[in-house]
Amino acid sequence: MAEVPRNVLICSCDNTMPLDERAVKRACRGAEVLGAHQLCRLELETFRKAAASGESLTVACTQEAPLFAELAQEADIRFVNIRETAGWSKDAKAAGPKIAALIAAAAEPSAEIPFVSFESEGVLLIYGRDESAIEAANLLKDHLDVTVLIRPPADIAPPRTSEFPVVKGSIRAAKGYLGTFELTVDDYAQPAPSSRGTLSFGASKNGATSRCDVILDIAGGSVLFSAADLRDGYLRADPGDPAAVMKAVLKARDLTGTFDKPRYIDFNADICAHSRSKIVGCNRCLDLCPAGAITPAGDHVEIDAHICAGCGQCAAVCPTGAASYAMPSADALMRKLRTLLATYSEAGGTKPVVLFHDDAHGTPLIDALARHGDGLPANALPVAVNEVTQVGLEAFAAAFAYGAVAVRLLLRGKPRHDVTGLHRTLALAEPILAGLGFGTGRVAPIETDDPDALGEALRAIGPQVGAPRPASFLPTGGKRDVLRLALRELHRAAPAPVDIVPLPVGAPFGKVELNVEGCTLCLACVSACPTGALGDDPEKPTLRFSEDACVQCGLCKATCPEKVITLTPQLDFRAATASARVLKQEEPFRCIRCDKPFGTRSTIERVIAKLEGRHWMFQGEAKDQTSRLDVLKMCEDCRVIAATESDFDPYGAPARPAVRTTEDYIREREERERMEKGEG
Numbered sequence: 012m013a014e015v016p017r018n019v020l021i022c023s024c025d026n027t028m029p030l031d032e033r034a035v036k037r038a039c040r041g042a043e044v045l046g047a048h049q050l051c052r053l054e055l056e057t058f059r060k061a062a063a064s065g066e067s068l069t070v071a072c073t074q075e076a077p078l079f080a081e082l083a084q085e086a087d088i089r090f091v092n093i094r095e096t097a098g099w100s101k102d103a104k105a106a107g108p109k110i111a112a113l114i115a116a117a118a119e120p121s122a123e124i125p126f127v128s129f130e131s132e133g134v135l136l137i138y139g140r141d142e143s144a145i146e147a148a149n150l151l152k153d154h155l156d157v158t159v160l161i162r163p164p165a166d167i168a169p170p171r172t173s174e175f176p177v178v179k180g181s182i183r184a185a186k187g188y189l190g191t192f193e194l195t196v197d198d199y200a201q202p203a204p205s206s207r208g209t210l211s212f213g214a215s216k217n218g219a220t221s222r223c224d225v226i227l228d229i230a231g232g233s234v235l236f237s238a239a240d241l242r243d244g245y246l247r248a249d250p251g252d253p254a255a256v257m258k259a260v261l262k263a264r265d266l267t268g269t270f271d272k273p274r275y276i277d278f279n280a281d282i283c284a285h286s287r288s289k290i291v292g293c294n295r296c297l298d299l300c301p302a303g304a305i306t307p308a309g310d311h312v313e314i315d316a317h318i319c320a321g322c323g324q325c326a327a328v329c330p331t332g333a334a335s336y337a338m339p340s341a342d343a344l345m346r347k348l349r350t351l352l353a354t355y356s357e358a359g360g361t362k363p364v365v366l367f368h369d370d371a372h373g374t375p376l377i378d379a380l381a382r383h384g385d386g387l388p389a390n391a392l393p394v395a396v397n398e399v400t401q402v403g404l405e406a407f408a409a410a411f412a413y414g415a416v417a418v419r420l421l422l423r424g425k426p427r428h429d430v431t432g433l434h435r436t437l438a439l440a441e442p443i444l445a446g447l448g449f450g451t452g453r454v455a456p457i458e459t460d461d462p463d464a465l466g467e468a469l470r471a472i473g474p475q476v477g478a479p480r481p482a483s484f485l486p487t488g489g490k491r492d493v494l495r496l497a498l499r500e501l502h503r504a505a506p507a508p509v510d511i512v513p514l515p516v517g518a519p520f521g522k523v524e525l526n527v528e529g530c531t532l533c534l535a536c537v538s539a540c541p542t543g544a545l546g547d548d549p550e551k552p553t554l555r556f557s558e559d560a561c562v563q564c565g566l567c568k569a570t571c572p573e574k575v576i577t578l579t580p581q582l583d584f585r586a587a588t589a590s591a592r593v594l595k596q597e598e599p600f601r602c603i604r605c606d607k608p609f610g611t612r613s614t615i616e617r618v619i620a621k622l623e624g625r626h627w628m629f630q631g632e633a634k635d636q637t638s639r640l641d642v643l644k645m646c647e648d649c650r651v652i653a654a655t656e657s658d659f660d661p662y663g664a665p666a667r668p669a670v671r672t673t674e675d676y677i678r679e680r681e682e683r684e685r686m687e688k689g690e691g
Contacts, residue, residue, distance in 0.1 A: 018043050018061045019114055021071040021093065022050035028098025031107025038111035038358040051075035055082075062086040069117055071110070091117035095378045096393050100386025108360030109389055115354040116394075119347045124338050126271040127316045129189040129243060131224040133267035136160055136194070138182060138230045142167055143250050147227060147260050148175050154264045155225070161210075162230045163198055169206035177202055179212045180219065185226070185235040188317045189244025189266065194221040194235075225266045229256055238301040238428055241320035243272065275321035275397070276314050276334050283311035283333040284541040284564035292541070292566035295517075296325035296334055301428040310541075323401025324432030330519030330562035331542060332491035336401045342493045344396070345409040345486040351392055352413040353483065364472055365410045366393045367402050368421040372460075376421065380462035391469045400433045405490065407440045407454055408497035412504050414481035417453050417472050424460040439518055443498070443582060448507025450475070478504035495559070495587060502584045511583050518580040521563040523556050525594045526575035530554070532595060532611045536567035536576060546591060552611040553596040558586035602646040604653065609646045619643055 019042050023030050026048055036044045045061060047054045050072060061068055062083035070079055073092040080088065091113050097106040135155040137144050140162045148157045157175040161167060165179045180199035187193050199219035200212035228235060228247040236242045244266060248259040284293040287310055296305050296312060304318035305325060314325070314334065326336040335341060348365065355363050366387075368374065377393060380386055387393065396402060399420050410418050420437075422430060433456070440454045453475070457468045482500040486493040502508050514520060523545065532552045537545045544560035545567055547553055568576045583589075599608035600615040619640060642653050 018045065018064065018066050018068045019071070020045050020047065020050060020058060020061055020068065021110070021114070022047040022054075024072070024094050024098065025049055028094060028103050029106075030098075031110065034107035034358045035111045035114060038108070038354045039115055051078060058082065062088065067118075069114055071114060089117050095381035096387060097389075099381035100389065102386070102389035105389040108355050108358035109392060111358040112351045112355035112360065112392060116347050116351040119343070119350055122337070122339055122343055125274040127274050129270040129272070129317065131190045131244065131266050131268060131270070132156070134158075134222075134224040135227060135263060135266075136192070136221060136223040136225070137227045138162065140165075140230045140232075140250060143229055143256060145170070145177070147229065147256065148177075150260050151227075151264055155267065158221075158223070160196065160221070162232065165210065165212065167210050168208075169202070169210045177210065179215070182235060183217075187244075188242060188315075189270065190224045191317075192223050192226055192244065194223070194226075195219070196221055225263055227259055227263050229259070237303045238320065240427065241302045242318065243270075273321065273338055274316045275319055275323065275336065275338055276316070276326055277337050277340075278314050278335075279333050280308075280311040280313075281333075282331045282541065284331050284562055284566065285312050286310050287539040287541065287566050288570065290539065290566060290569045292539075292564035292569065293330060293562070295328040295330065299324040299328060299429070299432040321398055321401075322428065322432075323398050324430075326490065327401060327403040327436050328432050328519075329490070330564060332489045332494075335490040336403075338397045338401075341403060341405050341490045342486045342488060344394075344402075344406055345493060345497065347394065348406065348410050348415075349413055349483070349485070351394065352410070352415060352481070355392060356414055356481070360390065362390050362416050362475065362477070363414060364388070364391045364417045364419060364469065365415045366391050366419050366421060366469065367396055367399050367406075368393060369397065369399050370395055372423050373399070373421045376460070376462050376465055380466050384463050385466050385470075387466070388469050400430055402433070402436070403490070403494070404436055404439055404443075405486075405494040405497045407436070408443070408494070408501045409486065411444065411449060411453070411478060412482040412484070412497060412501040414477050416475035416477040418455075419469065419472075420454075420456045421465065422456050422458045424458055426458075430456075435517070438515060442514060443501075443512055446509055446512035446582075447502060447505035449505065476506060479506055480504045498582065499584065499587055508584070510585055511581055514580040514582055516580055517563070518582075519562045520558075520582045521561060521578055521580040522558050522583070523561060523567060523594070524577045524579055525554070526573075526577075527595050529573045529575035530595050531573060531614050531617075532597060533572065535570050535572060539566040539570040541566065548596075551596060552599055554594045555591040556594050557591045558583055558589070600644070602649050603641060603644045604649040605646060607646045607649075615644065 019039060021030055021035060030046055032044055032046050045057060047057055050058055058079060059082060067087040069089045069091060071091050071093045073090050076090045093110045093113055096113060097109045100106060133155040135151060135157050137148050137157060137159045144159050144161060145167060148159050151157050152175050159177045161179050162181055163179060178201055180196040182194050183197045184195040196219040197217040198215045200215040203211045203213055226245050229250045231250045234247060236245055239245055239247050246259040246262055248255040286292055301322060302318050302320045304315045305312050323336045325334045352363055377387060399422060407418055437454055444453050445451050457465060459465055482504045484496060484500045486496060532554060534547050537547050542560045542562055544557050546555045563578050563580055565578060568578055597611045597613055600610050600612045601608050623640060642650050645653055
């Protein structure tokens with residue numbers, strides 16, 4: 012349970028919703044719970060007294076949060092919405108446990124989020140196709156350093172006075188972000204000062220470079236960036252929509268100065284499984300990033316925090332935890348789920364359904380359902396996250412381990428960006444839950460823009476069986492650590508636990524299988540493994556495997572020169588406590604001269620079998636042949652000594668046959684012809 016605040020202020024909002032103060036007091040033990048009916052108006056003095064006490068305070072009202080924050084600027088106050096999420100519902104009388112749970116979860120501490128900064132000096136490039144670009148420039152010329160780039164054919168009237176540069180060209184490529192844009196322009200040309208009826212241009216060239224802080228794109232062509240609406244400093248509007256153009260102009264006007272945004276992703280390059288020795292293993296994040304913020308950088312990837320838009324798909328699918336979400340972190344989100352579900356149960360709630368949603372789409376939909384429909388069901392516990400796509404397998408596992416009977420994720424009816432990463436996570440959670448006896452369909456998206464459809468989807472969730480023994484573990488640590496912990500606790504709390512659950516291809520868990528006969532114990536796979544799942548033994552030629560550390564990146568399989576490694580995706584709940592398994596082990600071959608162990612017996616014997624009697628160096632006198640074969644049975648030091656003592660001639664190959672010329676072939680042919688005629 013979270014450390015609850017000493018004071019809790021709850022309000023019935025002018026008696027429009029029932030309040031179960033006893034449920035709140037029972038769940039938030041040690042907290043002083045104060046009830047009100049018009050907290051923001053007639054009973055405002057109640058808030059002033061609570062805020063003046065100096066104790067931390069939770070206020071169950073978000074509508075008047077600006078007023079309360081202004082009245083108590085120094086107080087430690089948390090705000091939580093219990094009206095639209097619980098009280099305004101046809102199930103309001105049964106929503107007491109949910110209200111208590113929401114209040115307790117709001118008290119969970121929030122981690123500090125690091126920020127990245129942008130610097131813009133107001134250098135603006137307007138990319139247009141007609142007079143609308145000139146009109147936009149006239150609106151912005153007094154605020155920004157404006158240049159207009161007209162896309163060919165650039166049929167516009169020449170300006171009476173040159174208040175800002177107007178040039179011609181087509182943008183071929185673009186990179187950067189707010190304050191650092193760099194454009195490559197083809198068909199670039201300067202205007203002729205003697206232009207009369209229409210603006211004419213001089214000789215054009217390709218490959219011109221332009222740098223600016225802000226781009227206003229009203230050319231109506233293809234977008235310059237993937238997920239263009241996520242690129243800071245790039246404003247795009249349909250030139251045929253004056254309202255959209257004006258909105259973009261107003262945004263551009265304010266883009267001067269220093270700006271901050273969260274660093275959404277924490278990245279640890281040391282445990283990234285992207286590649287080793289120029290062999291690519293894991294590409295999960297690269298395949299999913301809609302903003303193009305992730306690029307290869309040798310053995311790992313790089314995430315440009317200035318371009319990252321915070322969808323979180325990279326963190327959700329990262330098998331090693333190299334990429335982890337910071338807003339909040341995986342363990343912080345799991346602790347919030349722990350508090351939410353534990354409090355709900357202690358307050359008497361049953362059959363909890365966790366609803367993940369974002370603020371941009373989910374919160375307005377929930378508000379509309381409360382104001383104009385039946386509201387959320389009493390057992391639907393909303394959890395607001397920055398992006399629904401950030402939710403990973405660890406959150407699903409923790410939710411069911413803590414007692415949830417279902418998890419739903421609220422998405423737009425037509426997502427603005429690809430949500431493939433989320434669907435992959437759902438496809439991974441489904442067999443795990445089904446394999447542990449929870450059944451199918453426990454985790455699913457609700458893709459709608461209709462509040463009534465949201466309510467219907469939640470109320471259509473039939474009676475489900477949750478964990479018979481809900482967990483209470485406290486998650487701490489990195490993403491991969493809390494994921495493994497959550498899965499172990501889910502297994503312990505499951506209705507029908509099994510040891511092994513088969514998983515789909517691409518899952519971050521599984522085993523390595525080895526064709527023992529074909530393996531030469533070269534141990535290239537050990538060097539390639541980024542997580543230490545494959546290991547050796549300094550005392551004896553050995554290949555060991557620790558399944559708990561394997562992320563199925565495939566680097567071992569791609570690196571193996573004999574191609575004897577295969578991957579089997581599965582979740583073995585025994586792996587966490589199992590010792591490393593020996594895949595292959597051999598006795599070392601000992602030097603016949605100094606008895607030093609080197610190499611493996613099978614490898615040395617295989618080499619000798621391939622060379623004996625077949626290569627010129629190992630043909631000839633028996634004594635010499637045996638001597639040369641003996642060299643192969645020696646360590647690297649003794650081999651040099653033996654070769655020197657025996658005076659081996661590395662150039663002592665048999666003489667090559669004489670080179671045959673055309674005359675030789677003609678002579679032989681003539682001799683055959685004479686023999687056939689009996690003239691020999």
